[in-house]
Amino acid sequence: MNILFLCTGNSCRSQxxxxxARHLKADxxxxxxxxxxxxxxxxxxxxxxxxxxxxISKQESKTIDELPQDVEFDYVVTVCNNAHEQCPFFPAKSxxxxxxxxxxxxxxxxxxxxxxxxxxxxxxxxxxxxxxxxLPDCVVTNSV
Numbered sequence: 001m002n003i004l005f006l007c008t009g010n011s012c013r014s015q016x017x018x019x020x021a022r023h024l025k026a027d028x029x030x031x032x033x034x035x036x037x038x039x040x041x042x043x044x045x046x047x048x049x050x051x052x053x054x055x056i057s058k059q060e061s062k063t064i065d066e067l068p069q070d071v072e073f074d075y076v077v078t079v080c081n082n083a084h085e086q087c088p089f090f091p092a093k094s095x096x097x098x099x100x101x102x103x104x105x106x107x108x109x110x111x112x113x114x115x116x117x118x119x120x121x122x123x124x125x126x127x128x129x130x131x132x133x134x135l136p137d138c139v140v141t142n143s144v
Contacts, residue, residue, distance in 0.1 A: 001074040001136070003029045010035025010061045012045040013079040013101050016125055019049050019056035020132040028136065032071070034064045042105060044114070048121035052129070075136070079128070099131055 003021060007014035014033035021031035038061045049056045078098045104124050108117035 001029050002071055003031055003075045004073045005033040006078045007035050007080050009037050009039030011039040012042040012104050015045055015056055015059055016128045019054045020129050023054045025135055034062050034067055038063050044121050048125045
């Protein structure tokens, strides 16, 4: 099965979800991520995932238009409200699921140091891990 994690900028939440899916569910899913826009891979997301033993440093930020054209998605998971609201049309085969996670860069914007920021990234990383760990069962109950 093919699963796409869609976010606004494909820099953090969708990248973490792709990394977790590749790490935990590679036997079930071919995981992809993309954004409505492209903001670049967030270094604190890379660091938080590395702490959990998942290397996402080679993943690239991309838009939906940059995904392989020959891949049909069984599931499209929007991980933020903006992506959910702007979610493009996908063929009827694709099941659209919305699971909103807090935006680590927005929450960490006014913290005092990197360690405080990483605490936020770790919390959201762990929330995404729980969601991905429960795939595919959780997408059946969360469909839009």
